[in-house]
Amino acid sequence: MESISVAVFFPFAVAVAVPYFANRHRSIAAWMAMLAPVVSLWALVLLYGEWSAAGRGALLYSFSWVPSAGLDVSFLVDGLSIMWGFLVAGVAFLIVLYSNFYLHEHEDLGRYYGWLIAFMGSMMGVVFADHLLTLFISWELTSVTSFFLIGFWSDREAALYGSQKALLITGGGGLAMLAGFLLLGQATGEWHLSKLIAMSGVAGKVSLAAFVLIILGAATKSAQWPFHIWLPNAMEAPTPISAFLHSATMVKAGIYLLSRFYPILGEHPAWGYIVIGLGMTTMIAGGLLSLRAYDLKAILAYGTISQLGLIVTFLGYGGQEAIIGSTLHLYNHAAAKAAMFMIVGIIDHETGTRDVRLLDHLARRMPRAHILAVLAAISLIGVPPMGGFLTKEMLYGVSIHPGGPGEWAAFWPWLTLAAGIITALYHLRFLGAPFWTPAEGTSPKPGHDPSTGFLAAPAILVALAIAFGVAPGLIEGTFVAPAAEATLGGGGHLEFHLALWHGVNQPLVMSIITVAAAGFLYWKLDWVSGILDAVAEMWKKGPGPNKAYDGAIFILKERTWPLLLSLQDGNLRRYLRWSMTVPALLLLAAALWLDWGEGIWPAFSGATFIGASVCILISISALATALFPGRLPAILALGTAGYAIASLYVVLKAPDLALTQIMIESASIILFLLAFWFLPEIKIIPKPLSRRARDWGIAIFLGASSAAGMALAMNSHNLRTIADYFFLTSKPIAGFQNVVNAIIVDYRGYDTLGEITVLVISGVAIHAMLRIVGTMQDEGEGH
Amino acid sequence: MRSLILRTIAPIVLHLTLIFSLFLLLYGHNQPGGGFIAGLMTAVGIVLQWVTFDADDGWHRYNWPWDRIFSYGLALSACVGLFGLLSGYFLKGSAYEFNLPFIGEVEVLTAFFFDVGVYAVVVAVLLSILTTFCDRRAVIRGAPK
Known part of the structure; x- marks a missing residue:
């Protein structure tokens, strides 16, 4: 277990660490990068020992990844993958050795070695993967890392063209392969290579489409005609990269795939x-x-x-x-x-x-x-x-x-x-x-x-x-x-x-x-070249794979504008209409189709009365937000609605929510005020009655269907509450009593991690966007 | 904004909000609170302080490397998730009890550090948005003409 994990995952750790250190201590960059192949090789030697001791059959190492979805990360160690592992790590070692002499001092060594070692790790993933999806992910990772390595000298036009071409062709082939895997998995009910190999008669169960799709993955990666066109353009990469990716390893991934599938599909007619x-x-x-x-x-x-x-x-x-x-x-x-x-x-x-x-x-x-x-x-x-x-x-x-x-x-x-x-x-x-x-x-x-x-x-x-x-x-x-x-x-x-x-x-x-x-x-080389040149001259106007690729890219880039503009016309009102109508329709559909049960309406009490009056306040503030002519009053009215919602939470005994609501409301009012500072003065253009009626209609429709959805959620017997489960288990499972927080950091920890990632991304995006606006304005002032 | 009352109260309020937000962060496990609310509270406290100064002045005071802080926060939360791998699966929480002198038994949950990461991300993202906005304001206004 340990040695295989080290062989596959250690390169990724090095790949993350190298860029951080390499550009500060340039002399050690290559030595740090060298760690990855050396440690991987050592792990492979140990693995070779384990595998030999086990009789040189197929060894499986697996640990669960997303158990609920039936996904696991499993490694298949047999003669084929061991051989490939040594090939990848061994060549990587020599390439790093050579790169140290090849690269100039001023190059971005961190980026170079980081992607190089990440590629090595992805390649190890490809050759040791047992699960078809693990194989696919590693496969695409090699395409992505190769994209960055081909485009390493990103100031060269040809390097950008070459890297894009390689990514589109090999990545596209990878997607075809995924489709093939899905068909294969459905036909056989098995997702593990080791089990597929042991199964007999798989070739008979697989449709021609699945077969062709898998071969397509191999053919694009291994630059088989007519998909070979990306490889010559990929030569824009630094030469050690060409030696590593485009001769010794990545292009051979297709060969690996074919070898791997030979016992599975070799019988196919x-x-x-x-x-x-x-x-x-x-x-x-x-x-x-x-x-x-x-x-x-x-x-x-x-x-x-x-x-x-x-x-x-x-x-x-x-x-x-x-x-x-x-x-x-x-x-x-x-x-x-x-x-x-x-x-x-x-x-x-x-x-x-x-x-x-x-x-x-x-x-x-x-x-x-x-x-x-x-x-x-x-x-x-x-x-x-x-x-x-x-x-x-x-x-x-x-x-x-x-x-x-x-x-x-x-x-x-x-x-x-x-x-x-x-x-x-x-x-x-x-x-x-x-x-x-x-x-x-x-x-x-x-x-x-x-x-x-x-x-x-x-x-x-x-x-x-x-x-x-x-x-x-x-x-x-x-x-x-x-x-x-x-x-x-x-x-x-x-x-x-x-x-x-x-x-x-x-x-x-x-x-x-x-x-x-x-x-x-x-x-007689002149004679041979003469014939070849004559043939090329004759075929100059004929079709060819490069022309097909360039034509397809031209159509995708240039001819799709009308479609793009019809979908994304930049009209905020239009986007808003869509994003309000669609959820309203969905809610309406839910309200109509789902069982409403007996309809247990809460008994009328003092709290209901306070709640109802707060609701009226919220409605009035919302109306005011829509009707006030200026921006500032509108923002303040919106804030009133928000604070009123917070007080509603207090009435309903949800202090966490109330606190959060107040904080969010305060923060968003301030941000609104800042953001509106940038916008031009508002001008109210009187709209025709028909459009006003439509907008009112959409607003009322969304409001009504949301209310219906809420009522449904409260009353339907189909939708059972899971609150009791949380109340009972939060202390024993998560270790603390605050159920809301337990859900945030424990039960739904993945969600929270995702959410804060989104938050960070939006922070970075806003930063970048405002910077662009700023520089544009600076330039505007300069001229 | 040059309101005297606001300028007198703001520092006091800032301290109170910071203390309260720390309280929310530390006690979030068993009482209302948690990293998200505490982060919002801290950010709003600082923003309130900011509002009492001129925007540019505030910018000079609070122009911290927020982008780094939110990156570290995210990294901390992710590392807590990876730490869980050691005891089973990604993001598995675990509790450790320490016996500290003078304080006694202290229970530390790994989830707390996850929450600290959330806290750092929320504070830093909000304030980085704010500093960029104010920075732009400064640029657009230009140097005193």
């Missing part, structure tokens, strides 16, 4: 078609788009899209070998791609540009960065002895014997081969354009190798990428096998052995063809 279709399209489209990009980060972003497509394709094929391949490739891609992003960050930092047309033979001036880049890239191309070679071979093997839809089986190896060649080609271009070839222009700074500390994080990642290839046994039994078992449904132990050399077989031949073909095409 549409799984193979939709998931392979998505993955394959994305893989090829991302690769081709990467070849046309000139910004190094954009090249990598499209490359990431393509690689995500590859992993999705694996999951689409399904079956043991494909699942092992996808799991292993997560590691390879996370290590290699995060290293490549970090190297791009170093190039940007040292030369002042990321445009490959301005970078000239960097291999000569940045030899150490060059070696790391080459090793990372050839891992993803699939060259031995790198880890990427293993997974590339597995993909080719799977494509020859796919577990997915049979009728297209003949095409899969060819499509996969084409995708592999494109992948190799854009990685060669990633290396060639900045490092090997001459530039068309000159970079702002010549560039040289950075300090060893700056290179440390990418070097560690590259070392891992080599280790995964040379000695896959390191992660085979500890992480990959349990994760693959969990993805396959948790039944039985997998026996397999990963090795670089499998003898001469079809996949090896395909690998050799891939490298040879990519090498040839790289030699």
